[in-house]
Amino acid sequence: MDIAELKAELEQHHAACFGWALSCCARDRGEAEEVLQTAYLKILEGKARFRGEASLKTWLFAVIRKTAANEYRRNLLRKLRSAVSSEQVSERAGGEVDAAFDRSEEQVRFRLALQRLPARQREALHLVFYEDLSLREAADVMGVSIGSTRQHYERGKKRLREVLKRTEVDYGISWRGKENPGAV
């Protein structure tokens, strides 16, 4: 696949990639853009090569996830060096939350509930519900086994439900708590 073809494919998945980058960067828009640019740069330079072992979308998500992890580590070191206080960071994040998601209180609560989930569980839920991937594809993106992904998925659902109940989010439909037998 040459770069022009790849570029066309990337353009198709761009919105989904941005959503995934947002999820990987704890909904930090600036950081997500940075991660996406770095991921595209990796692809441009050939540091990340698509070998056809998985679908392009899965491979792309895996590249973004790895890039986000690297950026997170780098930013953490930078923050430690510049001694930015955690209060400032949380204030900034909170401000962005308010700006981006003032559409509905429900969405804000949902987002906050998502942020309370462990990263793996949040990733599993995002890949399945947001990106419409199967558990196998989600496992490929996360770089873990399908069994492990299933566990993260189930625990994530349970925890999300608990957090949402605690924050008294009204979904309009009552929680029935049924399991999903076809989720593979």
Added chain:
Amino acid sequence: MELVGEEKKIQALFSELRLADQQAAPSFVGTWNRAQLRPRARVSPLGFSFAAAAFAVFVAVVALALWSNSRQQAAQPNHTVAVTPATPATPLVTPPATIVPTSKVISTAEQRQAARNLRAARFAARQRAELLAARRAEIRDATAISSWQSPTATLLSSQNDALLNSLPQLNESVKELKSFLPNK
């Protein structure tokens, strides 16, 4: 993936989130162009510090090698070793002059080779000198032995030394032989 119950509700929330993200997503062209404009080779702080440490170690090793080399040269000053034989019987052996140009610094490999050659020449000269000294000692001893005289040698000398030291010839006549006999 078939979704039931709570999954549908979660998916509805994720769908709303996705819609919001898509509206807020930057354009693909912009992101792609910014990725292309970014500096290609980004050196991580860890990689930079590792390179700096490796360079420092390299400089230290080179400095140590040069210092030890110059110290060796200072300890053994340049001179010409010439050994002249004491007697004509011994062959004239003159080791080659060992002159090392200290001011000329070419390269580390050549310096090592020159130092190795110098050591070999010095070793050969030392061996030749030892051999010559041994031969001189042998000649001196032989001379001393050949000219040695017993302290009691004078007691053995007498007036008839000539008679004692001479022998009668086999073809002499009896008359002549009588001359050796004492007169009665």
